[in-house]
Amino acid sequence: MSGVVALVRPVEAAPRRRPWRRDWTPELLLAPALVAIAAVMGFPLAYLCYMSLHKWSLIGFAAPAFVGTGNFTALFGDERFTNSLWRTFYFTALGLATNLPAGLGIALLLNRAFFGRGLLRALLIFPMVATPVAMGLVWVVMLDPSLGVVRYLFGLVGVADPPLWLSDTDWVIPTLVFVDAWMWTPMVALICSAGLAALPVEPFEAATVDGASAWQRFRYLTLPLLMPMLLVAAMLRLMDLLKVIDIVYVMTGGGPGHASETINLYNYLVALSYDKIGYGAAVALVLFALVLAGTLGLIRLRRAA
Amino acid sequence: MATLTRREALGLIGLAGAGLAVPRPAAAAAFDWKRFSGTELHFMVSVHPWTAWAQKQLPALADATGIKINWEIIYEDQLRQKLPLLLRSDPGAIDGFFTLPSWDMAAFSRAGWYEPLDKYIHSDLTAPDWDLADYFPNILKIHQVKGEQIGIPITTELQTLFYNKAMLREKQLDPPKTLDALMAAAKALNNPKANIAGFVTRGDGVQAVYTLAPFIFAYGGRWLDDKGNPELSSPAAVDGLRYYGEILRAAGPPNIVGMQWKTSYPLFQQAHAAMFSDATNFITFFKDPDQSRIVDDVGVAALPAGPGGTHSTLISWGPAIAASSKKKEATWTAIQYLTTKAMAASALAATHNPPARQSVYNSDLYTKSVPADLVAATKAEIDSAVPNGANPIVVPVPEVRAAIGSAIVAVLQGKDARQAAEAAQQEVVKILAG
DSSP states (O other): OHHHHHHHHHHHHTTOOOGGGSOOHHHHHHHHHHHHHIIIIIHHHHHHHHHHTEEOOSSOSSOOEEOTTHHHHHHHTOHHHHHHHHHHHHHHHHHHHHHHHHHHHHHHHHTSOOTTHHHHHHHHTHHHHSOHHHHHHHHHHHHOTTTOHHHHHHHHTTOSSOOOGGGSTTTHHHHHHHHHHHHHHHHHHHHHHHHHHTSOSHHHHHHHHTTOOHHHHIIIIIHHHHHHHHHHHHHHHHHHHHTOOHHHHHHTTTOSTTTTOOHHHHHHIIIIISOOHHHHHHHHHHHHHHHHHHHHHHHHHHHHO | OTTSOHHHHHHHHHHHHHHOOOOOGGGSTTOOGGGGTTOEEEEEEESOHHHHHHHHHHHHHHHHHOOEEEEEEEOHHHHHHHHHHHHHHSTTSOSEEEEOHHHHHHHHHHHTOBOOOHHHHTSTTSOTTTOGGGBOHHHHGGGEETTEEOBOOOBOBOEEEEEEHHHHHHTTOOOOOBHHHHHHHHHHHOBGGGTBBSOBOOOSHHHHHHHHHHHHHHTTOOSBOTTSOBOTTSHHHHHHHHHHHHHHHHHSOTTOTTOOHHHHHHHHHTTSBSEEEEEGGGHHHHHOTTTOSOTTTEEEEOOOBBTTBOOOEEBOOEEEEBTTOSOHHHHHHHHHHHTSHHHHHHHHHHHOOOBSBHHHHTSHHHHTTSOHHHHHHHHHHHTTSEETTTSOOOSOHHHHHHHHHHHHHHHHTTOOHHHHHHHHHHHHHHHHHO
16 A cells, blocks of 8 residues: 555655646636626625624614524514425425426327427427416416316316315415416426437337337336436426415415415515515525525436436 | 407597696796705605606606605515515615505504604695695595694595496396495305306405405494404494305305406306406406406496494505605605696506596596496595595504405305404404414
């Protein structure tokens, strides 16, 4: 061991450069990007942390007062916050559980050659490019039990009394997840489609020759090979689902009561409507930590895959 | 309101010029509109038909007064965030602003951001024919803090009962005048099989605080006591809340829980509800032949009376002077110019918002532009309506509305009104304490 060290050391030491004289080109080239990131991301984040440690109000009759971690400890006694947190997890889990299989399924269908495939692909993008707020409002009208078409369609297949969707505290989250899935499953499908198109052909030919069934080919070839793409889609969806606010805001405003209040909506209300900037900053930091943790977890999974 | 066709509106504008014996500001004798000529002002206002109309009057205002105004229009939510910041951190940056007292008053008056206007109104800074007494006295109260004027109301926004004439006729019912009659009529008209609700209003907690208010007032309740403490669990408030839950559970649409106004008014408009209560402005949607199925069937009545009488809510936006402005007298001149009788008539023709001035309200320009029963209903309500009754006048309005809203949702879900009211009372006490 020491012999190796003895052999290696002189080689390592040979240039004998002083550290500051080494080649700084990579760092220099990266510097503008680093400065930009620090400015547009680092500063707001640092300022958010600073605000979260204060009792802070815009209308305010008093200057911001330092309260230490008071805002964070208050969060855990705040039922609306803890409820919105669990509700967001429920929304996210339900969203991922529907988006990913459905997106993969659509991608597998689109992977076969059939007449009108190009058109179908183009049509798929439609819900995704439409404004979520406008689409949310359209769905509100469609789901209305008196005026909407959904109840009528259920009636056609023999369901006379479908749930009240957005007015039912048990159904409101699944309904919102459905609308979200209607908008964003196509994105998962497109990502999976791209992945499928890039898969190597040889393993599949070999498997077919060896007599593997379609299910076996899917289970042991397609799925593992596609896993990195699927995880990218999962990561993008996870971030969006945890942060969901637009469709909830326009479709239910968090109601009935607080039954569909997600953490991001609660954050908006607390900070900008209730004028508790410091407390809102604390909520925002918790949400930020959640999204970051979820994303890092998926990145690690992807590396493993 | 906008029940006018374009041609009718244009005709009415001509009528305003000819029929209303109101002098143009520049023609008012002996008043020097040019006293503050050369002054530049900064107004921050929200998106609103009146502010859009006012923006178009600025060139004429500059000609008549020599005052130039930087008229900054932003969305209401942004106004509530940006205005306090500027008023607090940059005195003199804002001269005038647009305020909705039911929402802003507690915070703005406590912070000292409103300039009291009485000393301007009752001085030679005000044209003799501007005429404060022309305003409905109860509407002026919307913009008063402890009896002192802090802004000038520009509209009359009441709540009334809208009903479908054909549906009531079919059941041989008269428009209900009492809460008992309303309950009976709603139940009689309710027909779930035909997808018709007997009565609909808002069911979304935060929004429904506004539509619940007249029911609490009708039982003799009020939001706050004289010291500003909440009175949400008073017997009258509980009765109002219970009634609201009962009528909507018995005769409301199936999805009433969480229903926002954007979902409730289409039900009435598409003949899926027999009666509807909300702001008078909704008449526009019901009289629009392009979207309404009840253009000829919509009737309007004053809100039904309870044991405590009938008390609608009365709210209005209006311009105010920033206490930190360094050009308050010029700002008053500008506000005064935009609120003269002639200008109020011009604003009505452009915005269709019911006027706050009696002379314009009683003129043909207004009475011929809206259904006669709407004029009758609102006239019956104006004097007994509660100025700024839309919600409790407190600093944290949105948070307090959310707390009251939870109680509304609870009764709509069939929970006990007393328990719901007491929970809201405790929650609001907690919010106000801290």
